[in-house]
Amino acid sequence: MDVAAVDSILTKYPETKGNLISILHEVQNRFRYLPEEELRYISKKTGVPITQIYSIANFYNRFTLEPRGKNRVCVCLGTACHVKGAERIMNEMERVLGINTGESTDDLSFSLEEVRCIGACSLAPAVVINEDTHSKVTPKQIGQLLKKYQQTSSPKA
Ligand code: FES
Secondary structure (H helix, E strand, C coil): CCHHHHHHHHHCCCCCHHHHHHHHHHHHHHHCCCCHHHHHHHHHHHCCCHHHHHHHHHHCCCCCCCCCCCEEEEEECCHHHHHCCHHHHHHHHHHHHCCCCCCECCCCCEEEEEECCCCCHHHCCCEEECCEEECCCCHHHHHHHHHHHHHHHCCCC
């Protein structure tokens, strides 16, 4: 567990209770998920019951208690994307990555999620990888697309 990292986050928020969401947000940014040990440490350090921390972590779907891949792949399965073949995009993502929706690859390079409309319906079918929106994606492009992210993330890993 990274005590120094959590301590440095906690020192930014002297008033813990009103800032719990911000604290969890920073912890997740740092570790890419909310590790149990870190959450228990925050509870001990701040006096906020662990059950309260978990109820916040479970309530907001932006938080995850499972390790996420370095690259977060979100396939839009909203109506416009569905009509334009998003299901095939998702199937190909699962095939190429060798995981199901909601899972991460063993090497934690990628995690795969579905989202419902990212507000880019005219670009359907749309895929968001990290901060990048990819429009009018075809199943054929997926291998190449993922390779690009694999390459940009691996040298620094
Ligand atoms: S339905 Fe996919 S961007 Fe709107």
